[in-house]
Amino acid sequence: MLTVPVEIFRFKPGQAQRYDTFTVEIAETAHVIDVIDTVWAKHDPTLTFRRACHHSSCGSCAVRINGAEKLPCIVRLTDVWNGRNPIRIEPLRNFPVVSDLLVEVGDFFERMSAASMTITCEAEGFLPLTVDTFAVAGVLPKTVELPDNLSRFNRFEQCIECGICMSACPTMATDNKFIGPAGLAAIYQARHKTDDPTRVKHLLGLADGEHGVWRCHSAFECTEACPQAVDPASKIMALRRELALRRLRKMFGLRI
Amino acid sequence: MSTLNYSKTRQAARWFDVRRRKAGMWAYALNRITGIGLVVYLYLHLGVLSMLIQGQSAWDAFVGLARSPFYLALDVILLAGILIHGLNGLRLAVTGFGFSAGAQKALFTILMISGGIILIAAALKIFQI
Amino acid sequence: MIERGEVAFGTTGRNHCLLHSGGRYCVTDQESAIECIDENLILRRIMPDLLELNDGLFVAVTESDLAFKERFLEGCAACHIPAHEVTVARALAMEPFLNPTILAAIQIPDGVFEPFRFCLSFLATALKNGATVRTFTEVTDFVCSDRNPTGVKIRDFRTGKTETIGGDIIVNAAGPWAGEIAAKAGVSVPEVPTAGVMVALDCRLNNMVLNRLNKPSDGDIVVPQRATSVIGTTSWKVEDPDLITIPPEHVERMISQGEKLIPTVRRVPMRAKMAVARPLIAMTGTDARELSRTFECFDHARDGVNGFVTITGGKTTTARAMAERVSDIVCQKLNHKAECRTREVPLTSYRFFFERQNVLKRRALAQLQTSDRPNIGFEERT
Ligand SMILES: Cc1cc2nc3c(=O)[nH]c(=O)nc-3n(C[C@H](O)[C@H](O)[C@H](O)COP(=O)(O)OP(=O)(O)OC[C@H]3O[C@@H](n4cnc5c(N)ncnc54)[C@H](O)[C@@H]3O)c2cc1C
Numbered sequence A: 001m002l003t004v005p006v007e008i009f010r011f012k013p014g015q016a017q018r019y020d021t022f023t024v025e026i027a028e029t030a031h032v033i034d035v036i037d038t039v040w041a042k043h044d045p046t047l048t049f050r051r052a053c054h055h056s057s058c059g060s061c062a063v064r065i066n067g068a069e070k071l072p073c074i075v076r077l078t079d080v081w082n083g084r085n086p087i088r089i090e091p092l093r094n095f096p097v098v099s100d101l102l103v104e105v106g107d108f109f110e111r112m113s114a115a116s117m118t119i120t121c122e123a124e125g126f127l128p129l130t131v132d133t134f135a136v137a138g139v140l141p142k143t144v145e146l147p148d149n150l151s152r153f154n155r156f157e158q159c160i161e162c163g164i165c166m167s168a169c170p171t172m173a174t175d176n177k178f179i180g181p182a183g184l185a186a187i188y189q190a191r192h193k194t195d196d197p198t199r200v201k202h203l204l205g206l207a208d209g210e211h212g213v214w215r216c217h218s219a220f221e222c223t224e225a226c227p228q229a230v231d232p233a234s235k236i237m238a239l240r241r242e243l244a245l246r247r248l249r250k251m252f253g254l255r256i
Numbered sequence B: 001m002s003t004l005n006y007s008k009t010r011q012a013a014r015w016f017d018v019r020r021r022k023a024g025m026w027a028y029a030l031n032r033i034t035g036i037g038l039v040v041y042l043y044l045h046l047g048v049l050s051m052l053i054q055g056q057s058a059w060d061a062f063v064g065l066a067r068s069p070f071y072l073a074l075d076v077i078l079l080a081g082i083l084i085h086g087l088n089g090l091r092l093a094v095t096g097f098g099f100s101a102g103a104q105k106a107l108f109t110i111l112m113i114s115g116g117i118i119l120i121a122a123a124l125k126i127f128q129i
Numbered sequence C: 001m002i003e004r005g006e007v008a009f010g011t012t013g014r015n016h017c018l019l020h021s022g023g024r025y026c027v028t029d030q031e032s033a034i035e036c037i038d039e040n041l042i043l044r045r046i047m048p049d050l051l052e053l054n055d056g057l058f059v060a061v062t063e064s065d066l067a068f069k070e071r072f073l074e075g076c077a078a079c080h081i082p083a084h085e086v087t088v089a090r091a092l093a094m095e096p097f098l099n100p101t102i103l104a105a106i107q108i109p110d111g112v113f114e115p116f117r118f119c120l121s122f123l124a125t126a127l128k129n130g131a132t133v134r135t136f137t138e139v140t141d142f143v144c145s146d147r148n149p150t151g152v153k154i155r156d157f158r159t160g161k162t163e164t165i166g167g168d169i170i171v172n173a174a175g176p177w178a179g180e181i182a183a184k185a186g187v188s189v190p191e192v193p194t195a196g197v198m199v200a201l202d203c204r205l206n207n208m209v210l211n212r213l214n215k216p217s218d219g220d221i222v223v224p225q226r227a228t229s230v231i232g233t234t235s236w237k238v239e240d241p242d243l244i245t246i247p248p249e250h251v252e253r254m255i256s257q258g259e260k261l262i263p264t265v266r267r268v269p270m271r272a273k274m275a276v277a278r279p280l281i282a283m284t285g286t287d288a289r290e291l292s293r294t295f296e297c298f299d300h301a302r303d304g305v306n307g308f309v310t311i312t313g314g315k316t317t318t319a320r321a322m323a324e325r326v327s328d329i330v331c332q333k334l335n336h337k338a339e340c341r342t343r344e345v346p347l348t349s350y351r352f353f354f355e356r357q358n359v360l361k362r363r364a365l366a367q368l369q370t371s372d373r374p375n376i377g378f379e380e381r382t
């Protein structure tokens, strides 16, 4: 058992913001979400925070731990606690704070809808979560060759709509209409799921808009912070390449 | 329900907030700082050039001043800004069109190291004059 | 709908995400098994975009598993669960990480859902049809006239405000907390919160849901989801479902049992571990595993309390059926004639749950007149 101090951001409408410090008794093997749960269950039931799945699938629990955006359900306590200073837990940035760790996600989900994010996709063999996971485990990712009479397997998209990339993005801080890393990555995915020229035109048009890919100023923080290896930055750049090539071709009168 | 929102200035300050961030964010912040610095320099430069209108003597006096070690040091800082901004601009032009976006960190390191070497060489040269 | 946390804050959010085909219960608990397969087919129709539909395999690892095969196939047939045996070679072709020494494999129509979005899309549909959903709001007490509840006292954690709201009928659907809520209304519900541990791995090792071909036991199932594989579960009775301490030996048991299905399991780092309590209905059986997984609706008129109904037990897979049962009872009590249509109506996008606030805001600003389709106003360059 460990005795861990945590400092949690508190805010209620009409009141000043502050940090509350709690000291929780918790197992060494605990994750940060267990710390938040313990604070809520044992110390202060009025603490508002989100969580559901506890295994990085719902995307609701995202917060900042010691300043960096993380999913507390997959961050081990011992990885963020130095044994002395309190662990600081704050809500995501670039989202309006409703109360405590709870942020307003309506705008974010509107972006994801506008970007035509669908949650299922066709499986691409076995996708390792972190690039070197398979290396750590000493196994090679195997792609499944399926017999013809079996349909392809499907998967949920890697993106869990946690909003971490939106919080990590410095450009997002000053353009609240920026579609944002997750939205642009979703446009990229949607664009690669379709061949229909009108759909493609619509999706690329969205990416090309005033608050689309050209707003990105390459801090690459989305890719660094994304817990699901979505790599939004590369997807934004790939969209830009496609858009630029299309424009070039158009300039020289070539058919798109 | 009333929510907590931060002021525009506080949000804009995030451009320079590199705490707990990675190389990409350092590049981003440096690019912004050097960018602003270079714009300021451009206006100073235009101001200095306008001294030419005031005739030969005013200009000669300024050139004398510009040879002082203090001014030479400023020149080195200026060059550092140009190198950071310019070389990083190359990186952004390459990655920004979808080439080697995955290698952005390595590119940043390589370019900044070469920038550093150029800067040292140039500084030696400047102070030799 | 009053919920003290975010949507799916309770058991549903943290479960194993298996869209049951009923295979797990077709021998031991056929009533649940039939409920599961029926609902499985309905959910495929009403939320097709929210499911990973890759089927499941029941594999025999030991001789005793193999001996179970006939009973399993008979059970499936009795519960109209489409099951067919596949050759070991084919099973291994589909599942390259599966234990190569398996003796038999049976394919059944299991699936995987995503609990948070599962709940959100039901609630989004309810919102669209006029429901009010209040999250981060706790029921603190009941208001009663004689012994009959006529309303509840609630506290909104976001604002700290308390209020009283009235209701003709109050439905208690608090899962493992149903007993606690019922006690506030002065009645008791025979419920046993029974916890289970799950372990999520740092990469996905299977395409299909993998089960041991045997009676349900600890760590006998590996459910793949998104980019992870989740091994589960165990079963023990708990007092307080709010905070369950995970016994370390349970985690080890998950790994050692999971290893029998997928030998690579031990070499893969653990991504997360979690525990949560099932709302099981206490029956004569004493062992936690033996408790039935079916659901039950209690009309507390039988305890002399009117206007209060508890729905509990069941599975996430059967959530819709539970809602259907309880709404039928509510309609009957209110003398209201209406057909439950949730079997047919495709659900609204889960995002609508969060977007609705914005839609309402904008509608208030008279910027959005007719369409419910949100549009944040991203221009499209042509
Ligand atoms: C380990 C485990 C694995 C499982 N795996 C599966 C599976 O793979 N597939 C499957 O179909 N099923 C599975 N189940 C079963 C399933 O998860 C549960 O039966 C189901 O989620 C119960 O849902 P519920 O709505 O009744 O309870 P809950 O989801 O717990 O809902 C009750 C809600 O009431 C709220 N509440 C409590 N008190 C108050 C109050 N005072 N005021 C306001 N709100 C309050 C809680 O916050 C909670 O959100 C599993 C269960 C466990 C334990």
Ligand code: SF4
Pocket (backbone or CB within 6 Å): A158, A159, A160, A161, A162, A163, A164, A165, A166, A181, A182, A185, A225, A226, A227, A228, A229, A230, A231, A232
């Ligand atoms: S792209 Fe990554 S960080 Fe952004 S919302 Fe999706 S999962 Fe979260």
Ligand code: FES
Pocket (backbone or CB within 6 Å): A050, A051, A052, A053, A054, A055, A056, A057, A058, A059, A060, A061, A062, A071, A072, A073, A074
């Ligand atoms: S609780 Fe679901 S992602 Fe963390």
